[in-house]
Amino acid sequence: MEERLGKILIVDDDEDVLTAARLFLKQHSALVHSERDPALLPGLLRNETYDIILLDMNFTRDVSSGTEGFFWLDRILEIDPSSVVVLITAYGDVEMAVRAIKAGAADFILKPWQNERLLATLMAAMAIRRSRLEVEHLRSRQQLLSSDLDQGFQEFIGSSRAMQGVFGTIQKVARTDANVLILGENGTGKELVARELHRQSDRAKEVFFSVDMGALSETLAESELFGHVKGAFTDAREDRPGRFEIASGGTLFLDEVGNLPLSLQAKLLTVLQNREVTRVGSNKPRPIDIRLISATNVPLNILVEQKSFRPDLLYRINTVEISLPPLRERVEDIPLLVDHFLPVYSRKYQKSLSGVAPATMRKLVKYRWPGNVRELQHAVERAVIMSDSRSLQPSDFFFTPHAPGSDTLTIERYNLEEVEKSVIRKALSKHHGNVSQAAHELGLTRAALYRRLEKYAL
Numbered sequence: 211m212e213e214r215l216g217k218i219l220i221v222d223d224d225e226d227v228l229t230a231a232r233l234f235l236k237q238h239s240a241l242v243h244s245e246r247d248p249a250l251l252p253g254l255l256r257n258e259t260y261d262i263i264l265l266d267m268n269f270t271r272d273v274s275s276g277t278e279g280f281f282w283l284d285r286i287l288e289i290d291p292s293s294v295v296v297l298i299t300a301y302g303d304v305e306m307a308v309r310a311i312k313a314g315a316a317d318f319i320l321k322p323w324q325n326e327r328l329l330a331t332l333m334a335a336m337a338i339r340r341s342r343l344e345v346e347h348l349r350s351r352q353q354l355l356s357s358d359l360d361q362g363f364q365e366f367i368g369s370s371r372a373m374q375g376v377f378g379t380i381q382k383v384a385r386t387d388a389n390v391l392i393l394g395e396n397g398t399g400k401e402l403v404a405r406e407l408h409r410q411s412d413r414a415k416e417v418f419f420s421v422d423m424g425a426l427s428e429t430l431a432e433s434e435l436f437g438h439v440k441g442a443f444t445d446a447r448e449d450r451p452g453r454f455e456i457a458s459g460g461t462l463f464l465d466e467v468g469n470l471p472l473s474l475q476a477k478l479l480t481v482l483q484n485r486e487v488t489r490v491g492s493n494k495p496r497p498i499d500i501r502l503i504s505a506t507n508v509p510l511n512i513l514v515e516q517k518s519f520r521p522d523l524l525y526r527i528n529t530v531e532i533s534l535p536p537l538r539e540r541v542e543d544i545p546l547l548v549d550h551f552l553p554v555y556s557r558k559y560q561k562s563l564s565g566v567a568p569a570t571m572r573k574l575v576k577y578r579w580p581g582n583v584r585e586l587q588h589a590v591e592r593a594v595i596m597s598d599s600r601s602l603q604p605s606d607f608f609f610t611p612h613a614p615g616s617d618t619l620t621i622e623r624y625n626l627e628e629v630e631k632s633v634i635r636k637a638l639s640k641h642h643g644n645v646s647q648a649a650h651e652l653g654l655t656r657a658a659l660y661r662r663l664e665k666y667a668l
Contacts, residue, residue: 215239216261292342370540384410392505394534397584400505408461416460424466442491467504537579555594603653
């Protein structure tokens, strides 16, 4: 199927030129507009977006200086900098057309033209238009991401002394290019720390690239990190840059860096020392400029003792260490986190929830949270989904005693409907089928419990 041109505007004071171009191009274009008076250009561009504008260089009889063409070229690009302008010129105007290209035109076509030559010129111009629109889209996306990052500490919440210490360290370290190692259990927010370091750095307008080392197999890790050239291995059908090259100029975040294969640790050390990377299958080093941030949930000194992590690499990546406390060591932050997540999921699931019952918060604070903030977030989401009340009740979290006689709580990790059915059956059995007493035990109204009984055919 023939590739079609987009929307085209032809501006020329010669009616014969306009008619010939219009008749030919309407076979190949989605829309063709023509205009003899260039003074109408601003209004036309306000009312329509054109992919290509064909513009004559001279509009006044017996004038061939091209001054008018330069003037309207400037006006078009001032109104829409991504416009693609192809000039219509006579044979004697070629030198002037070349000057116009330097001023921002995409190409020129000589008149009288051959239709095949005109079509080829406009197809090439259409490719330029698509490229400009893609760049514009990427720039807008980057600006959106940057403004999102600029909000600062978005979901990085905490008023505890431990978290205030983390925030203080971030602010001291962010503006440097020092390599940072973030320590912390799963779910404590290590990537949030890395993103905040990037946001507050001088590299904030450049790329932030995250790599989960735990998700890369040993056979793919080298190619993913350092890139490869065509033919380097069986499936290497083309040259491909690695994560270090892609992140150059910005920040590279290696999550779970302790999973980096020992065979690649020496190469990573060389990359960091020489500030250059060599793709798999190549001998040509390529310069890189990155700020490295690493994270691990396993103390790397233990891996060093086990001889599964190089001590010289550890010294290289941990110029500064930031330790994130587990949630159980900053329980005073739990109400703040719940207050943050509750409206997020209330909006998502269209629930009208005013808050959390005091009894619920007491239980949340008692729980040990082995999955840390991530587990709390998921627990609040589940609770919002299951809640039938105006506020979150203890039963919405499906808490059960951790051990006989213990006040420590745990969240069952099974199918939510099965958990709810099981809890309801136990409550009814405990109260010998008395719905009112079972509802009270579950923190539900009688109506809410009856709805669940009907739903599960209990």
